[in-house]
Amino acid sequence: MATKEDILNCVKSLVWSGEFDETEVAYDVGDRFSELDQAGKFWLLLVIQAEFESKRKAEQTWPKVTDFDRLDRAFTMLQAQGVIALHRAGFDQSEGLEDVADAYEEAGGKSSDYAGHCFYTEQDQEGALDGSGLYIGYGHLSGKDAKAIKVAEMLRAALEHEGFSVTWDGTIASRVFVEGFCWQRRSPG
Numbered sequence: 001m002a003t004k005e006d007i008l009n010c011v012k013s014l015v016w017s018g019e020f021d022e023t024e025v026a027y028d029v030g031d032r033f034s035e036l037d038q039a040g041k042f043w044l045l046l047v048i049q050a051e052f053e054s055k056r057k058a059e060q061t062w063p064k065v066t067d068f069d070r071l072d073r074a075f076t077m078l079q080a081q082g083v084i085a086l087h088r089a090g091f092d093q094s095e096g097l098e099d100v101a102d103a104y105e106e107a108g109g110k111s112s113d114y115a116g117h118c119f120y121t122e123q124d125q126e127g128a129l130d131g132s133g134l135y136i137g138y139g140h141l142s143g144k145d146a147k148a149i150k151v152a153e154m155l156r157a158a159l160e161h162e163g164f165s166v167t168w169d170g171t172i173a174s175r176v177f178v179e180g181f182c183w184q185r186r187s188p189g
Contacts, residue, residue, distance in 0.1 A: 002033050008047065015051040016129055018068065018185025019088060022052055052187065059186055066184035070162040071134075075118075077158045082115050083151060089119035093137055096121045104141060116140050116151035118176075125183070134181040145172045152176055 010032060014025045025048050030036065036044060075085035084103050089096035100117040107114055118138040120128075128134040138155050140147035152168060155176050159166050165179040 001035065007033055007044065011044075011047055011051050013126060013129060015048065015055055015187075016183070017088070017125060018183075018187055021188050022048055025052075055187060059184075062184045062186075066186070067164075067178075067182045068185040070164065071159075071178070071181075074155075074158040074162045074164075077161070078118060078154060081154060081158075082113050083154060084114050084117040084119075086117070086119035088122055088125055091122045093121060096137060097139075100139075114141065116147070116154070118151065118155045128181050128183040131182070134178040134183075135175045136178065137175050148172055 007029065010029050011025065014020055014028060020028065026045060029044060029048070030041065033040075033044075072087070075087065078085040084100055084107070086096070086099055086103060089099035096119045100119060104112065104114055104117075116139065118136055120134055120136050124135045124137075136155060136159075138148060138152045140151050149170070149172060152170075152172075156166050156168055159176070159178060164181070167177040167179055168174060
């Protein structure tokens with residue numbers, strides 16, 4: 001059985017991700033915690049409204065261009081270079097790779113202009129929300145390590161072009177890490 005703390009943490013994560021509006025957060029949390037009775041559902045709506053209000057106030061103090069905005073620009077640059085660049089792809093690396101495969105097929109598969117991919121997951125986003133920086137996975141659609149390394153080099157270059165400090169050991173064994181990433185993504189609408 002979920003505790004109030006579990007529910008509050010879920011609400012906070014979804015609201016501060018900047019990816020969802022109030023209705024979407026209410027639906028997602030209600031679905032995850034379906035055991036809530038009528039009083040619990042009413043309390044949940046109040047909690048969601050209060051968290052969005054808190055976030056909107058904080059957004060007023062954020063810089064005009066946030067780290068998320070710069071990350072999005074880096075991802076847009078990579079897309080133009082033939083790299084599928086996905087925000088919040090799945091919960092973990094495995095689901096992220098499934099999202100990459102889906103995006104590749106939607107883009108036309110082998111007839112698309114895509115060869116590589118990069119993404120961060122919901123778990124990676126959680127780390128960034130906690131101030132722990134942001135890990136970004138990468139790879140080449142051929143599965144070849146040497147080509148994946150080239151994708152990582154492109155990713156690092158795009159991130160550094162946007163002013164990020166990036167750590168990566170140059171091997172396929174590690175993901176690219178954006179140091180000091182401050183998660184500030186404005187809410188939709």
